[in-house]
Amino acid sequence: MGVAAEMRAGQVLLVLLAASAVMPAKDPLLNVCMDAKHHKTKPGPEGTLHGQCAPWKDNACCTANTSSEAHKDQSYLYNFNWNHCGVMPSKCKRHFIQDTCLYECSPNLGPWIDQVDSSWRRERILHVPLCKEDCEEWWEDCKDYVTCKDNWHKGWNWATGTNRCPWGSICRPFTQVFPEPKDLCEKIWSNSYKYTTERRGSGRCIQMWFDPARGNPNVVVAKYYAWKKRSSPAGMENVTPEAGKAVCALPWPVLVLLPLALVLLSERVRSCGPHAWGSL
């Protein structure tokens, strides 16, 4: 390599280095949509999300059509019948609608996306840490309803095209089927959610309900858990916040490019003297 070429290479490396320092690499756990039945491939703005799904309109994984369908009984989304043990009261149903909006629309569930071998979706969510209030209000508003099952994902009688209580099951009060809020939030969708004692606004739990005027609070929550997951890929439990911080502090291009750039530049400086910098 000639002098000019080496100087040029050094410069290019420095520019790459600066760029990688200011623009962190895109994290595959952040701002993503899961590969499921109705999700868009990438999140983006949606002008007219319906009703309770509207908080996600600035950046959503659902289409306007999905957001409208999320509010219907027996919608084309999953043909799911909320009223399998009599009519579900609206104060209870609004939580199921909100749960559907979060599932279909949120671009902040990346850290909990799990691969599944299923006929109708390739990815699901597992152990999303739901804020205490969201879980407790859901349970409180539904506790006068009745149901025949604690896991609403599986085991229904689909013979008529919609879910009905399986033979031999009986409709019982919610409080018997789900004695505590934790039972409802964790069992109903086979551990899609994890009950937590974290509060709304703590930055440590996912909110089903939020006021979009103050932004989407789940963005920072996903960032926090994505970082936590990277520093302990084996699992997100039992991790001390300091573990892995040193390794994660510098993006890899810095670690690789910095020594190269320094070697190239310093060789030139040594052999050519100070005037070599004039061409930089």
Ligand SMILES: *[C@@H]1O[C@H](CO)[C@@H](O)[C@H](O)[C@H]1NC(C)=O
């Ligand atoms: C959404 O799309 C489906 C399938 O194309 C259609 O059957 C349904 O009527 C649409 N719903 C709304 C609310 O537009």
